[in-house]
Amino acid sequence: MTVSTPLWMMGAPGSPYTRKMRAILRYRLIPFRMIVQGSEAHLARPRPKVGLLPTFYLPDESGQEVAVTDSTPLLRRLEEEFEGRSVIPTDPVVAFLDALLEDFADEWLTKAMFHYRWHYRADIDKAASILPLWQKVDVADEEVKPLSDFIAKRQIERLWVVGSNDTTAPVIESSYQRLLHLFDAHLQTQPFLMGHRPGSSDFGFLGQLTCLVLFDPTPAAIAVETAPRIYAWVEWAEELSGMEPKEEDWITRDAIPPTLRALLGEVGRVYAPFLLANAEAVEQGAERVETTIDDRPWTQKPFPYQAKCLRWLREHHASLSADDRARVDGILSGTGCEALFA
Numbered sequence: 225m226t227v228s229t230p231l232w233m234m235g236a237p238g239s240p241y242t243r244k245m246r247a248i249l250r251y252r253l254i255p256f257r258m259i260v261q262g263s264e265a266h267l268a269r270p271r272p273k274v275g276l277l278p279t280f281y282l283p284d285e286s287g288q289e290v291a292v293t294d295s296t297p298l299l300r301r302l303e304e305e306f307e308g309r310s311v312i313p314t315d316p317v318v319a320f321l322d323a324l325l326e327d328f329a330d331e332w333l334t335k336a337m338f339h340y341r342w343h344y345r346a347d348i349d350k351a352a353s354i355l356p357l358w359q360k361v362d363v364a365d366e367e368v369k370p371l372s373d374f375i376a377k378r379q380i381e382r383l384w385v386v387g388s389n390d391t392t393a394p395v396i397e398s399s400y401q402r403l404l405h406l407f408d409a410h411l412q413t414q415p416f417l418m419g420h421r422p423g424s425s426d427f428g429f430l431g432q433l434t435c436l437v438l439f440d441p442t443p444a445a446i447a448v449e450t451a452p453r454i455y456a457w458v459e460w461a462e463e464l465s466g467m468e469p470k471e472e473d474w475i476t477r478d479a480i481p482p483t484l485r486a487l488l489g490e491v492g493r494v495y496a497p498f499l500l501a502n503a504e505a506v507e508q509g510a511e512r513v514e515t516t517i518d519d520r521p522w523t524q525k526p527f528p529y530q531a532k533c534l535r536w537l538r539e540h541h542a543s544l545s546a547d548d549r550a551r552v553d554g555i556l557s558g559t560g561c562e563a564l565f566a
């Protein structure tokens with residue numbers, strides 16, 4: 225069913241996936257209307273199966289408006305519905321690397337995002353005081369206070385979902401710091417992960433980094449001190465409506481930048497072992513994921529959605545032609561990511 229514009233989206237500025245999708249709509253010049261959670265416009269619309277931010281309202285096969293979530297399939301549906309300014313690289317080999325890095329941002333970098341927002345006092349206080357005002361700004365202070373307390377309590381209780389705890393904090397924090405360094409090195413030679421035009425992975429990174437680098441004080445201070453270029457990138461890349469992308473702007477399979485392979489090395493170092501241990505725990509119905517990541521202990525509740533992420537990545541890998549798969553495997557060899565597809 226073709227969608228009509230403007231697209232309607234419910235989201236919030238504090239949500240990394242909202243920022244990811246909003247930046248894609250802006251870059252792709254797709255007209256949209258954004259509404260906030262809890263507003264009249266939101267309450268009048270259908271509810272998704274799982275209430276997540278952002279939620280899009282799109283027609284189903286019969287033309288009926290339904291609520292749809294999950295940025296990864298959503299942005300791919302928009303590719304089918306709207307032509308031009310694609311965020312999926314044309315070469316299937318490059319598109320695979322893009323999908324892998326997008327998944328890493330959505331599912332691993334978000335651990336840092338959620339961890340930093342709800343772990344240290346300064347970040348908790350800032351988020352608790354501002355997040356409720358993003359639902360409605362014209363309210364008296366006494367009305368905000370209970371909402372602040374409610375949101376902070378609920379989110380801190382949910383830290384286990386992403387695997388942030390005292391055991392895993394050092395792994396998450398050092399991965400974030402390495403990532404800043406590696407991404408900064410990459411950006412010194414080209415403006416996007418995917419070359420001179422952005423891919424879905426760029427928007428995945430962007431979404432999480434709007435929180436980490438622009439909003440939450442602890443990770444933002446680290447970024448501004450060690451990688452000011454990334455701060456500049458995030459503010460700039462949120463609004464790419466004026467760019468004129470060309471086919472030759474994508475990186476090519478024959479010249480994968482060493483700095484991109486170094487980033488894939490971070491994916492292999494932390495995210496690959498996590499995905500494998502998590503999928504095994506989910507499969508065995510285990511109470512906990514207990515593994516070693518980056519030579520340090522890792523423990524968290526199993527996360528069924530992320531077992532699906534591994535399955536999707538494997539299906540994508542298997543769907544490549546034999547030639548393309550061999551090229552991908554060659555690029556991933558030695559990064560640690562190859563373990564995902566062994």
Ligand SMILES: N[C@@H](CCC(=O)N[C@@H](CS)C(=O)NCC(=O)O)C(=O)O
Nearest residue numbers: 239240241275276277278294295296
């Ligand atoms: N995989 C989803 C994740 C979306 C998601 O987890 N959104 C968060 C906020 S950024 C959420 O709505 N969490 C539940 C809640 O806050 O109630 C996507 O890519 O859109």
